[in-house]
Amino acid sequence: MNENPIKRFLQQLKDRKVIRVGIAYIVVGWIMMQVGEVTFEALGLPLWTLTLLIAIVLLGFPIALVLAWAFEVTPEGIRKDSAGLKPDADEDPPELDQSAPSIAVLPFNDLSEHGDQVYFCEGIAEEILNSLCKVANLRVASRVTAFRFGSKGSDVREIGRKLKVQTVLEGSVRKSGDRLRITAQLVKTGDGYHLWSQQYDRRLEDIFEIQEEIADSIANALSVTLKRKTPSEQQPVDPRAYDLFLRGLSYFARQNLQDTVYARQMFLRALEVDPQFGRAWAGLAYTYGFEHLYFNATDVNREEALRTSNRALELAPDLAESHVSAGFAQCMVQDYAKAEAEFEKAIELDPESFDAWYFFGRTKVHEGDLERALKLLQRAAQVRPDDYQSVLLQAQLYHSLGDNKHELEVARKGIERARAVLELNPDDNRASNLGAFALLRLGEREEAERWMRASLQRAPMDSIVNYNAACFYALAGEVERSLDCLENCYLKVGSVNREWLLHDSDLDSVREHPRFAKILVAFPD
Numbered sequence: 147m148n149e150n151p152i153k154r155f156l157q158q159l160k161d162r163k164v165i166r167v168g169i170a171y172i173v174v175g176w177i178m179m180q181v182g183e184v185t186f187e188a189l190g191l192p193l194w195t196l197t198l199l200i201a202i203v204l205l206g207f208p209i210a211l212v213l214a215w216a217f218e219v220t221p222e223g224i225r226k227d228s229a230g231l232k233p234d235a236d237e238d239p240p241e242l243d244q245s246a247p248s249i250a251v252l253p254f255n256d257l258s259e260h261g262d263q264v265y266f267c268e269g270i271a272e273e274i275l276n277s278l279c280k281v282a283n284l285r286v287a288s289r290v291t292a293f294r295f296g297s298k299g300s301d302v303r304e305i306g307r308k309l310k311v312q313t314v315l316e317g318s319v320r321k322s323g324d325r326l327r328i329t330a331q332l333v334k335t336g337d338g339y340h341l342w343s344q345q346y347d348r349r350l351e352d353i354f355e356i357q358e359e360i361a362d363s364i365a366n367a368l369s370v371t372l373k374r375k376t377p378s379e380q381q382p383v384d385p386r387a388y389d390l391f392l393r394g395l396s397y398f399a400r401q402n403l404q405d406t407v408y409a410r411q412m413f414l415r416a417l418e419v420d421p422q423f424g425r426a427w428a429g430l431a432y433t434y435g436f437e438h439l440y441f442n443a444t445d446v447n448r449e450e451a452l453r454t455s456n457r458a459l460e461l462a463p464d465l466a467e468s469h470v471s472a473g474f475a476q477c478m479v480q481d482y483a484k485a486e487a488e489f490e491k492a493i494e495l496d497p498e499s500f501d502a503w504y505f506f507g508r509t510k511v512h513e514g515d516l517e518r519a520l521k522l523l524q525r526a527a528q529v530r531p532d533d534y535q536s537v538l539l540q541a542q543l544y545h546s547l548g549d550n551k552h553e554l555e556v557a558r559k560g561i562e563r564a565r566a567v568l569e570l571n572p573d574d575n576r577a578s579n580l581g582a583f584a585l586l587r588l589g590e591r592e593e594a595e596r597w598m599r600a601s602l603q604r605a606p607m608d609s610i611v612n613y614n615a616a617c618f619y620a621l622a623g624e625v626e627r628s629l630d631c632l633e634n635c636y637l638k639v640g641s642v643n644r645e646w647l648l649h650d651s652d653l654d655s656v657r658e659h660p661r662f663a664k665i666l667v668a669f670p671d
Contacts, residue, residue, distance in 0.1 A: 171210045175203040247368040248311040250287035251275040252295055254328070255318040267319045268293065268399075269392030270328070270357060274315065277361040279498050284368065287311055288500075289399065291532045294570035306335025308570065309532070313341065315364060324350040324385065330360050332367055342367040350385040387420035394429055401576070402608065403441045406433050424462025431455035431471035438478055439508075440610040451475040466496035470505060477509040485509050500530045507536070516543050534563035538580045541587055546651035557584040575601050579614050583652075586621055594618075609635045617652035628653075629661045 182199045251274055254267040271293075278286045287309045295305055302314045317330035331343035342363055346356045383391075394412030397405040410433040416426040431454035438447035455475045458468040473488035489506035492499055507522035520543045526536040538560035544553035564581035567574050579601035585594035598618050605611045616631035632647075647653065647666055656662050 246283050248285035249313045250292040250309045250311045251315045257318045257320040263321045265393045265396035273357050288530050302333050302335045384420040387416040387423050390416035391426050427458035428467040428471045435474035448478045466492040466499045470501050482513045557587040560584045575604050620653050620656045628656050632665050
């Protein structure tokens with residue numbers, strides 16, 4: 147039942163500080179009139195000047211109230227407040243989960259003189275996002291979806307509706323040499339009101355302290371408990387190395403071969419500055435593992451993934467990313483017992499690590515333990531509620547296990563998530579590439595083929611896109627087309643992991659074909 151409108155209006159007056167401004171104005175106005183009454187006569191001013199003062203004070207009262215209603219003061223200056231009455235809790239969008247606090251962290255605006263610090267702004271936001279992900283009772287929108295919006299010009303109400311979050315963290319960064327000015331504000335998506343805002347004028351070397359203060363302030367504003375960082379995560383890092391590390395993260399997030407190579411270069415440069423930077427070693431290991439898994443399954447990538455992940459473990463043994471990279475590397479050499487131990491350690495350190503659950507599941511697929519892989523991917527989908535990959539891959543596993551009912555159920559769920567991502571970013575090639583499978587399973591063949599063709603046209607030299615196309619056409623009964631795509635994976639655009647060819651049930655319809663045997667020989671063991 148809705149709250150009484152009068153009570154709601156009075157609450158609005160309080161929230162917008164109108165009552166506070168009104169009381170302050172009355173006090174100041176009364177003092178001014180008292181001072182005028184005493185001094186005007188002594189100064190020899192005419193009587194009408196006191197009357198004018200009283201009139202100005204009285205006329206200014208409603209103006210002050212209107213301004214208090216319409217505007218608010220923030221660290222960035224005076225800005226327009228949200229109009230209209232505050233909606234009731236039961237008037238929130240029906241899809242917005244009110245059972246626990248939720249937040250989307252947007253990339254901060256780059257206000258630097260040359261506008262060349264986007265990577266730094268995204269890196270700061272991602273670091274804060276990762277800290278908030280450690281809160282057990284706080285739902286945090288993933289980087290992939292939240293960063294699609296950017297920060298500049300974003301409508302927080304629209305973000306709340308699309309990402310189903312109650313709050314948004316936005317801000318800006320002005321970086322000049324080793325000086326930083328960071329402004330951050332936490333905004334409610336239901337009415338646009340600020341819950342918290344703060345400005346930080348510090349040196350670059352204070353960036354970790356700033357990130358920690360922002361995360362703590364958000365946790366306090368949302369009445370949740372933030373898990374403190376471990377000592378190894380707080381170890382001193384050269385600011386120049388950290389800057390290069392953030393550049394690397396920015397490239398790596400794009401998830402294509404060229405940017406993975408760029409990311410590797412940035413991590414290597416960071417390690418030239420600070421060879422003891424454990425996170426940079428983990429990031430470097432990720433690039434080799436990612437390239438081996440998705441693009442080039444070469445001995446060099448495998449050996450470098452092992453070497454760099456071992457170094458990450460030596461320098462940052464309490465960092466979940468170190469153990470994920472190590473598990474990744476052990477999977478490549480098919481030492482699945484060691485891989486499992488590393489992933490379990492990563493989960494122990496950070497139970498909300500999507501990468502740990504997701505790549506642990508992928509490792510079990512390589513091993514052939516499909517039932518365990520299914521459970522791990524289910525947990526990954528819970529950790530990141532807007533991720534489509536972990537759900538769509540479950541459909542394939544259910545198909546392999548002969549469970550048609552659950553195969554179709556997760557296909558529907560996965561395509562819903564993929565559509566949501568494509569609504570925010572129509573060029574997300576992986577969403578259309580994997581989503582095509584779900585559409586095919588659901589009998590939407592015409593749309594499925596459109597999605598697959600679109601992904602191939604956008605990334606004709608991407609080996610994983612070609613591999614997925616091979617699986618897609620195998621499921622669709624187009625054997626020769628499927629085999630053409632498999633040949634492309636090795637002959638034109640690079641290799642994929644041989645274990646996929648051996649265990650992927652999507653390729654069952656082409657395995658007896660003579661061309662498949664020749665293709666299998668071409669892929670390295």
